[in-house]
Amino acid sequence: MRLVDAPVKVASPGGRPARFRWQNRTYRIARIIDQWSYLGRWWAGEGEWRFFRVETADGGLFELYLDVAANQWRLYRVYD
Amino acid sequence: MTDAGFVHLHVHSPFSFLDGASAIEELVRRAADLELPALALTDHDNLSGAVRFVQACTAAGIKPIIGCELTLADGHHLLALATSPKGYANLCRIVSAAHLGNPRGEPRAAWDDIIRYKEDLLFLSGCRRGEIPALLYQRRFREAEAAARRYRDMLGRDRFLLALEATELPGQHAVNQALVELAERLGLTAVATGNVHYTTRERHPVHDVLRCIALGLTVEDPHPGRPFNDQRYLIPPAVMRERFAWYPQGLANTLAVAERCQPALVLGRRRHPRFPLPPGQTAQVLLHQLTWSGAEQRYGRISPALRERISSELAIIDQLDMADYFLVAWDVVQFARSRGIRTSGRGSAADSVVAYCLGLTDVDAFRRNLRFERFLSIERGEPPDIDIDLEAEHRDEVAAYVYERYGRDHVAAVATYHTYHARGALREVGKVLGFAPEEIDAVAKRMPHLPADAIERALHRYPELRAVSFEGPRRRQWLALAQALAALPRHLGTHSSGLVISAEPLLDVTPLQMSAKGVVMSQFDKDDVEALGLMKLDLLFLRMLGAVNTAARAIQRHDPGFDYDRIPDDDPRTYQRLRRGETIGAFQLESPAQRALHPRLRPREFEDIVASVALIRPGPIKGDMVRPFIARRNGQEPITYIHPKLRPILEKTYGVVLFQEQVIEIAREIAGFTPGEADRLRRVMSSFRSQAEMDRIGEQFVAKAIAQGCTPEQARTIFGYIAGYAGYGFCEAHAASFATIAYKTAYLLEHYPAEFYAALLAHQPMGYYPPNTLLWEAKRRGVAVRGPCVNKSAPEYTVEADRAIRVGLRQIRSLSAATLAAMLDARAERPFTSLADFCQRVAPLTIEEAEQLVLAGAFDAIHPNRRALLWQLPALLGDARRAREAQRHWDLRIEAPPVTIEDFPLLERDLREYYALGVTVERHLMQHWRRHLRKRGVSTCAAAARLPHRHPVTAAGLCIRPHRPPTKSGRTVVFLTLEDETGLIDVTVFEDVYMRWGDDLFVSPLLLVSGKIDRHGEGVSITAERLAPLVPPGTLAAVL
Secondary structure, eight states, X not given: OEEEEEEOEEEOGXXXXXXXXXXXXXXXXXXXXXXXXXXXXXXXXXOEEEEXXXXXXXXXXXXXXXXXXXXXXXXXXXXX | OOTTOOXXXXXXXXXXXXXXXXXXXXXXXXXXXXXXXEEEEEEESOOTTHHHHHHHHHHHTOEEEEEEEEEBTTSXXXXXXXXXXXXXXXXXXXXXXXXXXXXTTOOOBOHHHHHHTOTTEEEEOOSTTBHHHHHHHTTOHHHHHHHHHHHHHHHOTTTEEEEEEOSOOTTHHHHHHHHHHHHHHHTOEEEEEOOBSBSSGGGHHHHHHHHHHHHTOOTTSOOTTSOSSSOOBOOOHHHHHHHTTTOTHXXXXXXXXXXXXXXXXXXXXXXXXXXXXXXTOOHHHHHHHHHHHHHHHHHSSOOHHHHHHHHHHHHHHHHTTOHHHHHHHHHHHHHHHHTTOOEEEEGGGGGOHHHHHTTSOOOOTTTTTOOGGGTOOTTTOOXXXXXXXXXXXXXXXXXXXXXXXXXXXXXXXXXXEEEBBHHHHHHHHHHHTTOOHHHHHHHHTTOOSOBGGGXXXXXXXXXXXXXXXXXXXXXXXXXXXXXXXXXXXXXXXXXXXXXXXXXXXXXXXXXXXXXXXXXXXXXXXXXXXXXXXXXXXXXXXEHHHHHHHHHHHHHHHHOTTOOGGGOOTTOHHHHHHHHHTOOTTSTTXXXXXXXXXXXXXOOOSHHHHHHHHHHSSHHHHHTTOHHHHHHHHXXXXXXXXXXXXXXXXXXXXXXXXXSHHHHHHHHHHHHOOOHHHHHHHHHHHHTOOOHHXXXXXXXXXXXXXXXXTOOHHHHHHHHHXXXXXXXXXXOHHHHHHHHHHHHHHHHHHHHOHHXXXXXXXXXXXXXXXXXXXXXXXXXXXXXXXEOOOTTTOOSSOEEOTTSOEEOOGGGSTTOOHHHHHHHHHHHHHSOOOSHHHHHHHOOSOOHHHHHHHHHHTTTTTTOOOHHHHHHHHHHHHHHHXXXXXXXXXXXXXXXXXXXXXXXXXXXXXXXXXXXXHSSOSSSOGGGGGHHHHHHTTOBOHHHHHTSOTTOEEEEEEEEEEEEOOOOSSOOOOEEEEEEETTEEEEEEEOHHHHHHHGGGTTTOSEEEEEEEEEEETTEEEEEEEEEEESSOTTTTTTTO
């Protein structure tokens, strides 16, 4: 398991991730395994992060999150 | 059911104490906005919010479901919902056993109780702290299934449901799916739930702060007990449908649960106890017998008018079936009197001649022509409010009798909720947000006593808050969150006086728990228990009654014929004292406002005292009744009535509205209000919260008064009297009841100052002034006061043979009861001869206790150098301890090492004495500044009081009780008293001066005031023009 926490481009029709591009490669999401919401340090101005644990078509396991306030997707973790 | 298609079955209110961030009314309002057909309430291990929840739901047209989130013996959670009154009673029993069978504050529901009382209850598997979900989160599927089977078999398939959650936690979806699978495999029902702790997501920070307060954390401390996200809100049905699109049955199942939950908590049904009667006797007959025999004792001859009055009261009591209520109260008073415990009835009970005949009150309602309807009326049909004042130290003894008389399962103390005020909210939120203690102190100490949501308004209003800044994002957040805690209950406490008595076992009606003082209490407050139809008996403690008894005993030692109950009611010297305003210490008559009133009112009979007790209340003051009353009473202004119908109502108060009863009578006579309408008016007035409500009732009054023949102008003017009175005023009966004690204590003050002041000091805290002021007032009256002495002091303040007051040992800071008892035992053998002797013979004795005894002056008679004694202490205590450990009692002759050191400088000595004792005995603290002040031309308080009207003056003194009472104009006026070694002088600070100079007014123990003398009759005060702290704020903070 590796912590990445880097911005990624995600296609998310209806707010749910369908594909993302990372390290010059596009990953198609086959299944959303789990999703949850995390509220960070609200007292320091952090907002909601919406997490998705996904399995890609090629069998990879990733965690993506949407920083709702910044409307920015990030790849959080990769399960090698 | 409606289109919402879903009901929230897991909802926490603020009565989950530090785990619910939205008021019940807000939760219900939000549920109504979301068109939910029903709503559950499931607070942690208590039902404290149940009554107001039912009331709020009923008003909103929502079906209330009463439940509870139980904590089990192993710490797991289990939700229980009542489906009927029987289920509710069972839930009360489970919750009560959880509290009473475990250490206080750690309720744990036992499975044995749950199984025994499971009838008409539904159980839900709970949140992630439920046993089954917790096992599933840990992926221990087999154990989870075994647990689910166990629950199903113990509770029954139809009573146990699996709860899916929609709070967006990691792993939750898989757990929800596993729960559905379990439900299918075990033949159980699965329901979709939220886990509601507030209305909307915006309240999440408030919830998080509350959790941090509960857990003793700052926001930077991670903890599993804090919320992970902001999803514990009242999730709208549409969002629930999205989240459970994969299992819509879970939503539909919530509706089926709501259908099964029938009204469980029935409000308004009378559950008053029956008075235990001899065989063949009825409560009505007994009450009639006791009343008539009491009437003979009270009145001797019973006139036809009196007979008619008593008969009519008894008829109403009979019709309302309230005889038992009176008998219960009568029985309590009888018990108290049989034990020599002084009692006094207060409140509207004194409107009743029956209550007077039964000895519940000492106010003759017949002679005073008081209206019984204010106490009890057929139209209202409400139980009467009988409040009984008792000597403070015997109050619990009387309460214990009530427990014994009606059975421990039928009597409990009433609860009260402690809610957040400005200061407490700022302190707790500041700590959570990580502010430094000194930053928090600087803000909180200056904050007036206000509701938490009034902080921001106060910042612009009070000059002492000018030094407080909430600029910058962090501080703004602090302010906003502190304000958001307004009115949230922090914890459950015991009501100081209320007892609830029930005909049926209390456990069928209310859950019980143990209070901090070790009595069993209901989880409901006084309003709730009344709504439940239970009888509430207020056994109040009035410290003054204890002080009166103590004084009477001391007086009888040298004047055996003295009888408090036979104090003459026309003593000229007492009235002279009242007219001089020299009444510090007298019950209800000692405040600056009262002392300023009397020289102008010039009281010469008892009715003047009744009036003065009623006049200095927010209602009459704001209604501008004080000046006209005084002028009319003294013949300086004609007595006029705007309408002839007012004459009989206001005649005895010179045409001025003084008592609550008069307001009611005006409404009835002028506007033809029915008793019910008049009572509504009284309630609006006495808990004046809404101008709109007052305006509505005003319109009704004016319209009805015009219809009754008033001119519009008359009607509006008369309502002006009523509206002006709004706020708090006394009823005549209550004022008369208090005036009786007030007059008698003024008599004691005049004739027996040593005994009375010693008694007042012994029964602190009570009254308006701090002990130091009382002690110095006694000295100014010529009473000698002696400091504490290890050989001569009793535990309490006492009067010695030569009628000097001796300070008691219990006044000494930090002195424990065990050490005091050890001291008294050792002293009984022989007096202490030295500090060394004391240290050897008194155990336990901590160094802190010994230090405070020295600093209080308790060894002065043995060795006057307090500093030298302090130096000797560590060695003496060490030697004494070692000798005791070695059990070498035979050679315990420890000698104090010789110390040659000068005693403390006098100021330091007195400040330390003040810290140790709360008073100074030898010198008044102001004497230390006297020479300096004299050089600057600063007057003593006594010299200032001799100056003529409008004379400029500068005076200095201890700043006693600065306060901002309501005023007629609504402007801020601060009243305070300056005190020095010569006496006291009151100071009035008007708004402009306060705003300009008042920054340190509320934080300065010693104040310098410049202004002009204001004379009014024999009274005198200073109208301030400038204020300054005598020493920089904080200089003496540790002491004063």
